[in-house]
Amino acid sequence: MTTLSAALLCAIAYFICFGGNWLVGQNMADQPIVVGPFVGLLLGDLQTGLILGASLQALFIGAINVGGAVSLNPSFGTTLAVAFSILSGGGEQFALALAVPLGLLGGLLEIGINILCAAFGPVWDKAAEEGNDKKIIGLHFGVWLLKYILFSIVIFIAIFAGAAPVTNFVNNLPDFITDGLGVVAGLLPAVGFAMLLKMVWSGKLALFYLLGFLAVAYLELPLIAVAALGVIVAFAQAMIDKDILDIKNQTNSSTTENNEFNEEEDFLS
Incomplete structure (x- = not known):
């Protein structure tokens, strides 16, 4: 596959995922777990796309943009990171380390296009x-259409102009940098989950968090289990909450009926 074809396919994938996410309501099509496999499929390496998409989803899971406040753009970072990783032959650690600065760059680009x-x-x-x-x-x-075409053009230019330099850069990396990227790749998903926990943490959730930690660390259960x-x-x-709610509704209904009955007796007397 030529660089031109790869750049065009990635631009189309980004337009479909990021633009399609906002066309019929926010359907989460711009999440890394969707973008990564789609880009990998179009570039002929679905397995790498699946692995990187899942890894980058863990990294960006705590990145939430509210209103006009844009911190970063996960789909932008995912598209370029997966594309550069596949085209250059870089590993998972390379894509994870590359995704964060690219996501921040995508966030700045989104702010500029929103202003436009x-x-x-x-x-x-x-x-x-x-x-x-x-x-x-x-x-x-x-x-x-204007907004997401501009984004797709940037993706096309970045991959078309940057694939060769990135490939040369990866091939010339010394071993100690590659090993360091491997360590960073292992830490970054933990940072993503920490960002998510910071937003949703409460005393009621602490028990379930501890239960999950014990299941993985001591019982050595797989994540799927x-x-x-x-x-x-x-x-x-949810079933317990439903039963409690039904009991409350029945109690309120009985109280209302009793009040109506008492009011009727008072009126007749």
Whole structure:
């Protein structure tokens, strides 16, 4: 596969995943676990795409952009990291180390493009004042197309111009740097989960976190088994909560009926 073809396919993959995520509501198609395998499939290495997509999902799992505040762009970093890793023959540690700075670069790019798209705000306001529904719909899809085409062009240029230099760079890396990247690759997913825990941590969750830690560290259960146990515990807790809610509803209903009955007796007496 030529560099031109690879760059074009990656740009298409990024447009479908990142742009498609916002076309019909946020469907999470821009997450690394989706982007990685899709890019790997188009580049002819699905296995690498699956492995890197899952690893990068663990890394970026705590990265959440709220409103206009963009910290980084996981899909941007994933697309380029997976593409460069496959095209250059670099390993998982290379892709993980590369994804973070590329994700930050993608975040800065997204802020810039959002500012550019915000220039269409007055046009939207005018169309709304005129009650021109067709113009509003056209602006909506037109600005959407503009935004994600600009992103895809950047992806195309980055891979087309950067694949060869990245390949030469990887091939000339000394062993101590490669070994260091391997250590970093092992630490970065832990950082991603730590970011997620920081946002959702509470005393009620501490017990389940400790249970999972003991299951992995001491019982040596595989992660799939721990995930299955988590689903069972969550389902059991949901059933308990449902029973409690039903009891509360029945109690409230009985109280309401008694109050109505007492009011009726008072009226008749």
